[in-house]
Amino acid sequence: MARRVSRLGRNFFERDVLEVAPDLIGRVLVRQFEDGSEFRARIVEMEAYRGEEDLACHARFGKTERNKVMYGKAGVVYVYLIYGMYWMLNFVTGKADEPQAVLVRGVEGMIGPGRLGKQLELDGGFYGEDLVKSKRLWVENCNDEKLEIEATNRIGIGYAGEWARKKWRFVAKNC
DNA sequence: ACAAAGATCCGT
DNA sequence: CGGATCTTTGTA
Numbered sequence: 099m100a101r102r103v104s105r106l107g108r109n110f111f112e113r114d115v116l117e118v119a120p121d122l123i124g125r126v127l128v129r130q131f132e133d134g135s136e137f138r139a140r141i142v143e144m145e146a147y148r149g150e151e152d153l154a155c156h157a158r159f160g161k162t163e164r165n166k167v168m169y170g171k172a173g174v175v176y177v178y179l180i181y182g183m184y185w186m187l188n189f190v191t192g193k194a195d196e197p198q199a200v201l202v203r204g205v206e207g208m209i210g211p212g213r214l215g216k217q218l219e220l221d222g223g224f225y226g227e228d229l230v231k232s233k234r235l236w237v238e239n240c241n242d243e244k245l246e247i248e249a250t251n252r253i254g255i256g257y258a259g260e261w262a263r264k265k266w267r268f269v270a271k272n273c
Numbered sequence: 274a275c276a277a278a279g280a281t282c283c284g285t
Numbered sequence: 286c287g288g289a290t291c292t293t294t295g296t297a
Contacts, residue, residue, distance in 0.1 A: 145280070147280075154280070155280090156280080156293095159294070159295085162293080162294080163293085164292085164293060164294090178280090178292085178293090179290095179291070179292060179293095180280065180281060180291095180292090181278095181279060181281055181282085181289075181290065181291080181292095182279095182289075182290030182291030182292065183281070183289070183290060183291080184281055184282075186280065188280085201280055203280085210281075210282075213281090213282075253280070253281095254279085254280050254281070255280060257278090257279090258280095
């Protein structure tokens with residue numbers, strides 16, 4: 099049965115972040131630039147950030163100006179500048195008022211969240227971008243064989259105590 | 274108002 | 286291993 103390549107819809111992102119994060123491995127991240135060119139690559143590394151109780155999550159201090167989009171509807175983009183240099187790409191997941199997001203840490207040929215943000219030419223203008231409707235950034239299904247997924251500790255969050263030991267980083271095994 | 278830290282990367 | 290570079294956050 100012919101099934102068109104399709105963009106992931108709202109319902110995909112409305113599930114719990116621990117379900118969505120591994121499910122995004124192997125899907126295709128698409129970025130269309132102003133000049134008509136396109137960046138397209140399979141996602142191979144994701145990290146889950148889940149709720150105010152997760153001390154590694156930006157929602158650990160409650161709702162703020164920066165993280166408020168995480169409290170809204172799923173399927174929109176949460177970007178923020180880290181170390182004054184790198185734009186980090188996240189997707190909001192779960193129900194409204196449940197602050198969750200997945201950080202895109204790497205795609206095929208472009209590993210590292212900071213480098214990816216640079217390659218995609220992200221900036222504050224992507225804050226709140228809706229992946230379901232956007233003309234410049236979205237995620238598509240992939241018909242290729244499924245990748246084997248490994249779960250490990252999250253990177254760069256050593257300050258989070260117990261939460262640093264959660265295996266909430268999902269990475270394709272052959273990468 | 275201020276100071277400290279940060280979901281990183283690069284060059285030495 | 287330290288510097289770049291600047292926004293966010295709690296009050297160190």
